Amino acid sequence: MRVFESLNCILCKRPFVPIAGQPRSPRLLLCGSAICHECFEKEKSLKQGEREHKCDGGEACFYNSNFAYCVIDVLSQDCFTLSPILGGYLLMKPLVNPECPICHDEYSNKDASKEAFFFGCNHLVCTECYQKSKITILKQNNDIATRAKTSRVIMTSGENRRKDWLQDFLKELPEMTCQLEEMNKTGYRFCDECKKLDIVDEMYHCNKCLLQLCGNCTYKNHRSHKAITLLQKEASLMSHELCYLSISEVQTYHQLFSGLHKELSDGLQGFDQKLLKKKRDLTNASTFEDLREKHKKCTELKTDFEKCSEEYMPHVRKYEKRVQELMKTLDDDPN
Incomplete structure (x- = not known):
């Protein structure tokens, strides 16, 4: 079992807390890496060559003084639980991808237009929404927009692209969701x-x-x-689910086949009446050639009917046999 690595500090490896102003509160470096407040202040006080964190950002990497509200927003959802034993966060409920607050589309690590764009305040929008409102943002707050633009350039270039926090989180989310589903299947709950x-x-x-x-x-x-x-509760839920499936599946097919059989029976009766009428028409033949032609058509219709009936019957018998086998399986099951 594994925990979210993206929700732990990249230096001390301890999990973040979903609140600002605490030692374990998340901070974002200009390169996009997520680091706890305690490690941030410690690293910031050191000279560049003494720091454990090294990237292309250099001194500018510690320029941002805001807490990582994007990380806090994600952690504030009630889908996570902290495992002290494993040293990180697990999913305890399914979680969908975080959404852009403007267009409400999910962020994506596959669609460039839906990648996150980080502002200097450490809030984010999707790249598409930033591009649409870029001119307005630059006019209203040139300083923040400039820092956001610089941050974006650094985060999407060089070897440190892997340290983009949101991209790391989105890469982990499918695997962690599968882990949650597997735990539920194998009988574990939070x-x-x-x-x-x-x-x-x-x-x-x-x-x-x-x-x-x-x-x-x-x-x-x-x-x-x-x-x-x-x-007992799980058994009750599963029982209700099976009852629902019985109603929605078995009864649906029962009604469907009943209707089809009625339509088939009515069709056979109608075909029989029309064929008898054709046979009676033989006595109204004007010539022997006309009689032979009418007899030929009736014979062909009878042959075609027998052929399609023979093709249909094995499927009916096979279906009936399979249903009988399933019923026997239920009768033989001791539980």
């Missing part, structure tokens, strides 16, 4: 109170608070509430 990871077999569901809880939190804070095991 406690809604202490956020610790536990197995479903040892957790509870509080019927009053509608929370999934570890045994410790259930005992400490929910003893007076009615609770069931999380396994």
Whole structure:
């Protein structure tokens, strides 16, 4: 199991906190790297050659005095949980890509127009929205726009492109989402109170608070509430899901086949009546040649009907046999 590396300081490797003004608060360097406030102040006080962080930005890399509000905004969502054991953040709920506050399109690490554009205040918009409003921004605040433009040039050039914080986060997000899905499949859940990871077999569901809880939190804070095991809750949810599938799938096909069979039965009856009428028309033949022609057409129609019926029947029998096998599987299942 792995944690988000992009949500940890690149120097001390400790996780950020979603608030400004603290030692673990995130800061953005001009090269785009994310670093904690404590390491930022320590590195800034050193000479360039003594610093652990080295990039093309040089002294200008520590020019930005603002906290990384873009990182704080992402971390402030209730999709993350901090794992002290693993030393970083895990997803405990699915998370979609962060969005541009102007156009509300998701940022992308594949579409250049939807890459993030960082301002000197450490807020961001997508590149497309920046390009559309660039002239206005330059007029209103030339200083911030100039720093943002400089930041953008440095972040998208040279070997330090890999240190672009948002791009690193977007690269990690699909893998972390898959990890969350895998944990759910294998029977792990996060406690809604202490956020610790536990197995479903040892957790509870509080019927009053509608929370999934570890045994410790259930005992400490929910003893007076009615609770069931999380396994019972999961079984109930899965049962409802199967019932829904039965209604939406089995009954749908039952109604569909019933309708098709009625239409088929009506079609067969209609075909039979028309064929009988054609056969009776044989007695109205004006000549022997006319009689032979009418007999030929009736025979061809009868042959075509037999052929398409023979082609259809194996599929019906195969489907019926498969349904019977599935029913037998259900009857033979001891659970």
